[in-house]
Amino acid sequence: xxGVSQSPSNKVTEKGKDVELRCDPISGHTALYWYRQSLGxxxxxxxxxxxxxxxxxxxLPSDRFSAxxxxxxxxxxxxxxxxxxxxxVYLCASSLAYTRSTDTQYFGPGTRLTVL
Amino acid sequence: SQELEQSPQSLIVQEGKNLxxxxxxxxxxxxLYWYKQKYGEGLIFLMMLQKGGEEKSHEKITAKLxxxxxxxxxHITASQPSHAGIYLCGADYNQGGKLIFGQGTELSVKP
Numbered sequence: 001x002x003g004v005s006q007s008p009s010n011k012v013t014e015k016g017k018d019v020e021l022r023c024d025p026i027s028g029h030t031a032l033y034w035y036r037q038s039l040g041x042x043x044x045x046x047x048x049x050x051x052x053x054x055x056x057x058x059x060l061p062s063d064r065f066s067a068x069x070x071x072x073x074x075x076x077x078x079x080x081x082x083x084x085x086x087x088x089v090y091l092c093a094s095s096l097a098y099t100r101s102t103d104t105q106y107f108g109p110g111t112r113l114t115v116l
Numbered sequence: 117s118q119e120l121e122q123s124p125q126s127l128i129v130q131e132g133k134n135l136x137x138x139x140x141x142x143x144x145x146x147x148l149y150w151y152k153q154k155y156g157e158g159l160i161f162l163m164m165l166q167k168g169g170e171e172k173s174h175e176k177i178t179a180k181l182x183x184x185x186x187x188x189x190x191h192i193t194a195s196q197p198s199h200a201g202i203y204l205c206g207a208d209y210n211q212g213g214k215l216i217f218g219q220g221t222e223l224s225v226k227p
Contacts, residue, residue: 004158031213033214033215035217042218042219042220043204043206043217043220044217045214045216048214056213056214059214091158091159093159103212104149104161104164105149105206106161107151107160109157109158110158112156
């Protein structure tokens with residue numbers, strides 16, 4: 001596709017359930033990033049991938065959060081045993097490569113997660 | 117993030133007026149990105165600045181990075197309702213990779 005796509009666009013779940021969020025980056029982009037945007041915390045980095053490897057997971061808030069990327073393309077962010085504080089908009093971005101600072105990150109529309 | 121401060125937090129201007137949004141870093145940047153976000157949507161890339169003293173323009177929006185590469189300003193000339201939204205600056209401190217974002221500036225333009 002032309003841009004970064006994310007699914008679902010909205011997800012409502014009950015506390016304690018697991019959720020999976022999907023990101024489909026721009027074709028040919030080797031770097032993929034997950035961010036979280038919430039009212040109190042602004043836009044925060046979670047994890048990035050270069051290819052299928054995740055060299056920087058420093059932003060994942062707890063071990064309930066995990067992410068994987070397969071085939072150097074689609075990525076899935078999984079949140080286990082969701083808590084109300086996990087409610088936020090989860091944004092995915094991709095760029096051509098990680099190692100060059102001139103590579104702009106292009107963002108998807110986000111997944112709005114609501115934990116009841 | 118305390119590393120990157122945006123001001124003002126919100127701004128209401130009359131259509132046709134000029135405005136400036138500032139983004140100040142506590143340390144030297146490798147790159148500074150400006151994005152715009154409308155409610156419920158993702159971030160739209162506006163401009164990226166890398167070199168001290170650099171200035172870029174797109175339509176009625178101009179962004180500058182100061183010589184010391186620690187502050188950037190975004191200037192909108194003759195604002196229009198279509199400029200309304202949240203403007204976010206993002207800092208690259210690692211010469212590539214994750215961005216650290218400011219808290220955003222919410223802009224409203226009154227017709």
